Structures are given as structure tokens and as C-alpha cells.
Amino acid sequence: MAEYAVDIAGVEKTYRGGVRALQGISLRVPEGSIFGLLGPNGAGKSTLVKILTTIIRPTRCGGSLLGSPVGHKPTLRKVGYLPEHARFPAYLTGRQVIGYSAGLAGFRVNAAEVDGLLELVGMAGGAEKRTIKTYSKGMVQRIGLAQALVNSPRLVILDEPTDGVDPEGRYHMRRILQKLRSDGVTVFVNSHLLGELETLCDSIAILKEGEVVRQGALSDLTSGSLRFEVVFEGVLPDEVASQIQSYGHSVGEGGITIHGGDPSPLQEVLDVLRAAGVVILEVSKSRQSLEELFMESIVEAKGSREGGGRI
Amino acid sequence: MRVLGVLLLDSFRMLRAKRLFWIVLILSVLIGLVYASIGFDGAGVSVLFGLIAFESELFRMGTEASKELYLLLFTNVIVPYWLGLFSIVLGLISCASIFPEFIQKGSIDLALSKPPARVILFLGKYLGSLLFVLMQVLPFTLIVYMSLGLRFGDWNMSLFWAVPLVVLSFSFVYAVHVLISVWSGSTILGLFAALLVWGGSVLVEWAEEITYDIAYLIPQIGYELDWKEGGHEEVEPRESSEDFMVPLHGVLDSTRLALPKTRAVGAQMRSLIVVNESGGGLVGKSLLALLFEDPLEEAPAYHAEVERKADQRHGVWKDLGSSLLYELAVAGLALVIFVRRDF
Numbered sequence: 001m002a003e004y005a006v007d008i009a010g011v012e013k014t015y016r017g018g019v020r021a022l023q024g025i026s027l028r029v030p031e032g033s034i035f036g037l038l039g040p041n042g043a044g045k046s047t048l049v050k051i052l053t054t055i056i057r058p059t060r061c062g063g064s065l066l067g068s069p070v071g072h073k074p075t076l077r078k079v080g081y082l083p084e085h086a087r088f089p090a091y092l093t094g095r096q097v098i099g100y101s102a103g104l105a106g107f108r109v110n111a112a113e114v115d116g117l118l119e120l121v122g123m124a125g126g127a128e129k130r131t132i133k134t135y136s137k138g139m140v141q142r143i144g145l146a147q148a149l150v151n152s153p154r155l156v157i158l159d160e161p162t163d164g165v166d167p168e169g170r171y172h173m174r175r176i177l178q179k180l181r182s183d184g185v186t187v188f189v190n191s192h193l194l195g196e197l198e199t200l201c202d203s204i205a206i207l208k209e210g211e212v213v214r215q216g217a218l219s220d221l222t223s224g225s226l227r228f229e230v231v232f233e234g235v236l237p238d239e240v241a242s243q244i245q246s247y248g249h250s251v252g253e254g255g256i257t258i259h260g261g262d263p264s265p266l267q268e269v270l271d272v273l274r275a276a277g278v279v280i281l282e283v284s285k286s287r288q289s290l291e292e293l294f295m296e297s298i299v300e301a302k303g304s305r306e307g308g309g310r311i
Numbered sequence: 312m313r314v315l316g317v318l319l320l321d322s323f324r325m326l327r328a329k330r331l332f333w334i335v336l337i338l339s340v341l342i343g344l345v346y347a348s349i350g351f352d353g354a355g356v357s358v359l360f361g362l363i364a365f366e367s368e369l370f371r372m373g374t375e376a377s378k379e380l381y382l383l384l385f386t387n388v389i390v391p392y393w394l395g396l397f398s399i400v401l402g403l404i405s406c407a408s409i410f411p412e413f414i415q416k417g418s419i420d421l422a423l424s425k426p427p428a429r430v431i432l433f434l435g436k437y438l439g440s441l442l443f444v445l446m447q448v449l450p451f452t453l454i455v456y457m458s459l460g461l462r463f464g465d466w467n468m469s470l471f472w473a474v475p476l477v478v479l480s481f482s483f484v485y486a487v488h489v490l491i492s493v494w495s496g497s498t499i500l501g502l503f504a505a506l507l508v509w510g511g512s513v514l515v516e517w518a519e520e521i522t523y524d525i526a527y528l529i530p531q532i533g534y535e536l537d538w539k540e541g542g543h544e545e546v547e548p549r550e551s552s553e554d555f556m557v558p559l560h561g562v563l564d565s566t567r568l569a570l571p572k573t574r575a576v577g578a579q580m581r582s583l584i585v586v587n588e589s590g591g592g593l594v595g596k597s598l599l600a601l602l603f604e605d606p607l608e609e610a611p612a613y614h615a616e617v618e619r620k621a622d623q624r625h626g627v628w629k630d631l632g633s634s635l636l637y638e639l640a641v642a643g644l645a646l647v648i649f650v651r652r653d654f
Contacts (some may be wrong), residue, residue: 053424056653076426083420089321091328103317104425130447
């Protein structure tokens with residue numbers, strides 16, 4: 001088994017007309033993990049996903065998918081895919097869509113296997129016998145997930161999987177993806193919903209204008225942003241505030257921020273506050289949210305480009 | 312092969328879901344039943360299973376003419392007009408959305424992300440589209456086959472030439488639709504282009520036939536047309552006319568060769584469907600001539616020979632082969648676009 005489900009290097013795509021959608025993307029997705037691909041509109045996320053699934057041909061692409069070169073068709077037997085804005089044939093029932101997908105992948109599925117998948121995505125109970133044209137967007141997405149899993153894939157690529165899905169459905173889908181991870185399946189999610197990815201992903205990559213601007217384990221990427229927040233009652237006496245600021249911490253209205261994950265400076269601050277008789281209401285440890293990391297990455301990338309442009 | 316089977320099954324499900332498919336199938340069966348209702352007895356011919364009867368010396372039980380009438384109704388009326396024209400138009404309308412819907416974003420992604428090569432996906436969809444016409448022609452031909460067998464004891468397998476030939480005619484037209492719709496993604500544009508090319512090719516076929524008659528057939532019979540006054544006068548038969556009609560026919564004949572020949576394919580069916588055990592075909596025989604008086608019977612024997620030569624000036628296999636080459640080129644171009652495109 002390869003160490004990385006996706007291990008690509010120098011992926012480039014220039015469309016006819018000279019639009020450079022991808023400019024040398026390199027990224028690695030460890031086997032058995034959940035990976036999130038983030039980026040603003042037009043960053044090249046869908047282009048990258050479509051290159052991995054052979055829908056788009058790259059201008060240049062090195063590396064591998066499940067140990068085989070990207071574009072190797074037989075490898076796709078081990079890949080499940082839910083496209084963005086999936087459109088299944090309207091005349092098929094949910095059950096038939098699963099069979100159709102299996103057939104295209106070269107598999108034969110029996111009724112019990114289809115029942116199992118329908119149960120997994122919460123579509124059992126009769127709805128699967130109706131044609132797709134009668135489905136809500138959320139139901140289509142559920143069937144889309146079921147068809148992506150029909151070949152028991154080693155890698156599942158999901159493009160905006162929770163698009164149109166209600167909160168209960170989203171919770172349900174998160175549970176399914178977590179179960180897939182625990183079964184050793186690699187999940188590659190392309191989504192705009194940062195809050196969802198934050199609770200789900202082991203690692204992420206942020207794309208901006210066809211380039212990877214941040215990549216790695218979510219915990220590593222946000223470790224530099226670890227901080228302790230101390231909330232106190234009333235107003236801090238000036239001498240106490242000055243003393244704490246002299247340690248290099250930020251003092252705001254009703255709160256103190258201690259940067260870094262080391263708890264020692266926190267003890268020092270708590271001692272100072274107690275000695276001054278300040279009532280401490282709350283002490284918490286926090287880190288940068290994915291949304292903050294995303295925005296910071298995008299702004300930094302923009303800044304470096306503009307700076308580069310001036311030189 | 313399994314993937315091809317999956318795609319064909321999908322096409323069948325798609326057709327089954329279309330109301331137009333059922334309308335055309337019911338109409339086909341109804342026309343087939345009306346045809347089957349034509350019967351012959353000792354006194355003459357009857358339709359609607361004996362409801363309306365006509366006395367006839369020529370067309371009655373046991374005569375060769377009655378069997379010819381029965382076959383000519385099939386090959387000269389039903390095949391060219393119902394199967395060769397209306398079925399193809401209705402088939403085009405029914406199948407028009409297959410490729411544009413298939414290549415839509417969100418739909419094509421699913422198919423292309425699977426292991427089968429794009430060539431297989433394209434062929435599966437293309438052949439699946441031909442199912443529409445196949446499923447119309449096959450039951451219809453079966454009804455005709457059964458009628459002929461039960462009425463005349465003639466279990467004529469050559470009737471089944473109608474199935475591949477009508478499907479082929481449809482595919483010649485459909486190839487243009489596929490090319491344009493794969494290129495543009497537009498159902499309407501594809502439909503319009505297919506009808507335009509079809510109409511254009513039929514016009515060229517007609518024009519070629521007319522210019523052949525003027526350039527060769529009329530001079531060989533020994534007539535000279537008077538273009539100014541109208542009418543004609545009898546002269547010594549000669550190989551061809553001596554005016555611009557010969558080169559004009561040459562140009563049209565070459566143009567015709569490069570185009571799909573749906574009209575000719577229908578006509579060639581008459582040479583492939585065998586009337587009797589001696590193997591005689593329906594070439595040179597017309598329904599009107601059979602029903603009324605054949606003007607050639609009054610004319611010298613060599614007139615019929617000239618007519619027959621005109622009918623056979625394009626060989627079956629040359630017409631079929633060149634039309635197939637045309638289809639291969641057009642569908643091949645569509646395939647290349649489909650295979651190379653980033654969806």
C-alpha cells in the first residue's frame with residue numbers, strides 16, 4: 001500500500017486561450033486520512049480534482065494516484081467520485097443510479113449491497129424507488145455519495161458534497177466520512193464550508209490562483225497561533241496592565257492574550273492578577289480557526305504577489 | 312463489454328422514459344397491423360381484415376402480382392415514408408438530447424471518472440441512440456414477415472434487410488447531429504444541422520437523378536427535349552446528350568458520392584428484398600406501374616433495359632459503402648472532439 005493516496009508534483013494546466021488554471025501544484029494526501037482542498041472561486045480546485053479523475057487532461061502532471069500515474073484509467077476502479085452539481089440521469093431511480101455507477105466502474109452489485117449503501121446514506125425506505133427527477137438537492141447528494149462508495153473505493157473524492165444538504169444531512173455525512181477514515185479509506189474533500197472541514201480534516205491545502213499557498217496537517221498549520229485567553233472582572237489597574245504588557249502579552253478590555261502554547265507564562269500572569277486581587281472569570285486555550293488561517297493565507301499570498309510585482 | 316451493456320441498458324431506460332418513444336412504437340404497430348390486414352381471396356383484395364373488399368382479376372389469391380403488390384407496399388410506401396422519413400425525424404427528435412445531456416457538467420464527470428476509455432463511452436451512447444430506430448423497425452418488420460408468411464406461405468427472410476438499412480439511414484443523419492452537439496453542446500443546433508445536411512443530401516440525390524435522366528436516359532431512349540417550346544421529338548438513340556448536362560451530372564454525381572445517401576439506401580432495399588424463389592428482386596418495379604398500366608410495356612424492349620440500367624447505375628455496395636465512409640468520417644470527428652475535450 002502506498003504511503004500517500006495522492007502524491008502529485010508540478011501539476012500544470014493551461015487552457016486554450018492561455019488561461020493558467022494550475023501553476024505547478026504539488027501535494028500529498030496520506031492514506032487513510034481526510035484531506036480538505038480549499039480556495040476561493042477560480043483558485044483551480046475543481047480543475048485539480050478533474051485532473052485526478054481524468055475529466056480534464058493536464059498540461060503537465062507528475063506523481064501518482066494510489067501508486068499509479070495520474071490518468072491511469074484502471075486505477076479509477078479504486079476511486080469513488082461525487083462531482084460538484086452532480087446530474088444523474090433523471091429517468092433512473094436512486095437504486096438504478098447506484099447500479100449504473102457500479103456498472104460503469106465494471107462492478108456488479110447485488111440488491112443487498114445496494115440496500116446497505118442506501119441505509120448508510122439515509123435513503124432507505126422507499127425514496128430510492130422514485131426517479132431522480134422527484135428528488136430534492138439533498139437527496140441527490142445522498143445518492144451521489146452512495147454511488148461514489150459502490151465500488152468500495154480506497155480513495156473517495158467529493159466535490160462540494162454537502163451542497164444543498166440540510167444540517168441533519170450534513171451531520172450524517174460527516175459521520176459517514178469519519179467512518180470511512182476509520183475503515184482506512186482516504187477522503188479528499190473539496191469544499192467552501194470551512195467550519196465543516198475544520199471538524200473533519202486531518203490535513204488541508206489552500207489554493208490561490210493555481211498555486212498551493214499553505215499545506216499540511218491542520219494541527220501543524222495552526223500550532224503557531226496557539227494562545228491562552230484570560231477573562232477578568234472589571235478594569236485592570238494601570239500598574240498591573242503595564243507589568244503584564246512588559247512580559248510581551250496583549251491586554252485588552254476585559255481580557256489578556258498570551259501567545260504560544262507554553263503554559264508557563266500563563267502561570268506568571270495568573271500570579272500577578274491574583275496578587276493584585278483581580279477576579280478571574282475564565283481561562284481558555286485556543287488556536288486560529290480554519291477560517292482565520294484561510295483568510296490569512298489568501299491575504300499573504302495576495303501581498304507577496306503584489307510585492308513581487310513591484311520589484 | 313459489460314460497460315457497453317450498461318450503456319445500452321441505460322439508453323433503453325432513457326427511451327422507455329420518453330413518451331415520444333411509445334407514441335412512435337404504437338403508431339408503428341398500428342401501421343403494421345393495417346398492413347397485415349390487407350388480404351387476398353379468390354375474388355380480389357380486401358383491407359381491414361375483410362371489412363372493405365375490392366374485386367380484382369390481377370390481385371387475388373395465388374397470383375404473383377398480389378405478392379408483389381404486398382411487398383411493394385412495404386418497400387415503396389411504408390419503408391421510405393414511414394420508416395425512412397417519419398421514423399427518422401421522430402427518432403432524431405427523441406434522440407436529440409442524448410449527447411448534449413450526456414456531456415453536461417455534472418453528468419459527464421460521473422462517466423469520465425470511471426475506468427472505461429472515452430471511446431467506449433462514446434460508442435455506447437452512439438449505439439444506444441440507434442436502439443430507438445431498431446426498436447421501431449424490428450417489430451414492424453416482424454409483423455410484415457408474419458403477414459407475408461401466413462398469407463402466402465412465403466417466409467421471406469430478405470425482408471429483414473429493412474432493419475439494418477433503415478437503422479443505417481438514421482445513423483447517417485444522426486452522425487451529423489452528434490458531431491454538432493458534441494462540438495457545441497446544443498441540442499437545437501445539432502438537430503438543425505442534421506436536418507440541413509439530410510435535406511441537402513436528398514436534394515443532391517434528386518438533382519443527380521434528374522440530370523442523369525436528361526443527360527443519359529432520355530438520349531439513350533431516343534428522345535430529344537425541346538427546351539424552348541417544351542415537349543420532345545424522337546431521334547436516333549445515342550449515349551448521352553451533348554450539352555452542359557453531362558458535366559453537371561458529373562459534378563452532382565461526385566458530390567453525391569461524398570454525402571449520405573438515405574434515399575438511395577431506401578431504394579437499394581428493393582434489390583435486396585427477394586420476391587420469389589428464383590431470386591428476382593424488386594428493381595425496376597413500381598407500385599404505380601403495377602396498379603395501373605406500365606408505360607414501358609407499350610414501349611420498345613430496350614426502353615425497359617435503359618430504365619433498368621439507370622436504376623442500377625449506382626451499385627448497392629457503392630452507395631452503402633460511401634455512405635458508411637461518410638458516417639465514419641463525421642462520427643469519427645465527433646469522437647475525436649469527445650476524446651480530446653476537457654469537460
